Amino acid sequence: MQAFTQHTGIVAPLDRPNVDTDAIIPKQYLKSIHRTGFGSNAFDDWRYLTPGEPGMDHAKRAKNPEFVLNQAPFDRASILLARENFGCGSSREHAVWALDQFGFRAVIAPSFADIFFNNSFKSGMLPIVLSAEIVDKIFKAIEVSPGLELTIDLEHKTIRGLGDEVIEFNVDDFRRYCLLNGLDDIGLTLRHADEIKAYEARRKVDAPWLF
């Protein structure tokens, strides 16, 4: 997994609540059996004017000029800003892969759906929860200066770049540790293989019908 320590990038304003994972990566692209190749189809229905199917040359499809990620400088953004309940709906981790492969390293929103939030960490992408007020303030700051860059520092759990303000955010210690070090979850868990086996041995006595 790619580590996340510090990142500076342009913030793209996606001014919608309840951005669902169907919107982030439509179902037809979930037919892939690979982990890569989703970047050009992130937000496919909003981004292109014509329907897309796997296998097309997406560079040749007409882009929707109204959509924020098609507009400079947001087409180079690496931080996504959205409203409440980002990533709701389907559990598809392809949504995280699509955002990651588009070039996003972090998403900032007042709230995230739980499954998307969990999935983000697995690809080294940082979901950051900030209050609705601060999120609104960033939206307004981008209106004034499109191309606004923020610097996210995971070590110190701070965001700089909004005037002189130092915005603090929270992230679970364990997740932060894994992300800072780019640790593979499975490898970490299997260090506790003996404890898993001991648990199974106990359960086989207490609840043998589970085995």
Added chain:
Amino acid sequence: MTARTLYDKLWDAHVIRSEDDGTALLYIDRQLVHEVTSPQAFEGLRMANRQPWRREAMLAVPDHNVPTLGSRADGIEGIADLVSREQVSTLDNNCAEFKIVEFKMNDIRQGIVHVIGPEEGFTLPGMTIVCGDSHTSTHGAFGALAFGIGTSEVEHVMASQSLMQKKAKNMLVRVNGHVGAGVTAKDIVLAIIGKIGTAGGTGYTIEFAGEAIEDLSVEGRMTVCNMAIEGGARAGIIAVDEKTIEYVKGRPFAPKGEMFDKAAAAWLDLHSDAGAHFDCVVELSAAEIAPQVSWGTSPEMVVPVAAKVPNPETEGDAVKANGMRKALAYMGLEAGQAIDSIAIDKVFIGSCTNSRIEDMRAAAAVIKGRKKADSVMLAMVVPGSGLVKQQAEAEGLDKVFLEAGFEWREPGCSMCLAMNADRLEPGERCASTSNRNFEGRQGQGGRTHLVSPAMAAAAAIAGHFVDVRNF
């Protein structure tokens, strides 16, 4: 001992170890696998040279990509879309390589993963159950802790039979009293989501309780838990009672004989203790719940069938009002329009929310002796599994549907998410018994209205939404 909620009990029974910040390594009893979210997980195992920790704790089935037309006898050769076919054949190959039990697409037991788990008794009370699918919450109807996970976590469970998890908060949704005739589990859960909002349950596990939930059959309870995720909660749970135990008894994977009796005795403890603490309690009066119809592009955008499409200009919250405007534009609706004046083009009865035998019966009961409106170009019924289909045919329900001008299809996820050939064309409006009305969910530009099977059936006959209670 302190009083515990059902969620507390399920959690406590599965903690292997805890980190200082409260992150726990949780044991997972069962994993259901389907073709869409598993290929990269199997590939991960292969690349790390790992084997499944406990292969018998897994059950696989292709459901999202399978066609609902044509004969299943041809197996994967019957999938015309080659990309879909490759995904299904990849599942077949992975299950063969890793020796995982799979119900292939020509197996009578094939069906939607959340229908077959309970049907086979693979889902049991007191378990932790995961699947790379957000509607895994369905299995919570059995007093099991069941939730959807992403593909990295699918691989994690395959490799270690465990997951790193933070405990959620406890929410109790109590539906007091009894619903009136014609009001179903689907209406109850849509009304709950309308009340708490699509993010209302985020960070919580929701326990559904109250007389109206107790009244429901186990299948109705599955419908309610299925949509916990549409209220933001990864898991919805319902206490075990005699109905649960009766449902499980005798199913192929369920324990037998003395072992069953022993299990059943333990399962009866799967309820929240009196006085257990909930971080949030929401109450609804069942008698006030009418048949529901969603009007927008989020499941929280739902109203009773007799209501009108709401007006964003009277919404105080600016972000919400903006969302409503976008939804109305997408749905091609006007504020103030009567819900029962909305004409529909297609009807879909199916999905992991509403494709079990009771759903088939409820729809057939409305349709019997009537005809689909000419203006409705397609009304399709997609049973949740081969066994549901077989049972429905034994009861003659297929004939009821066919005589009314409906199509009777092969089992799968079908037009709930339109990964196979079943989809809406841009601008088409559908009365659907599925769970999500997101933009493009049933096909790019398609417009979805979520309803119960009886309401969908009535809409197919009338050509527009109607209150099934007066139909």
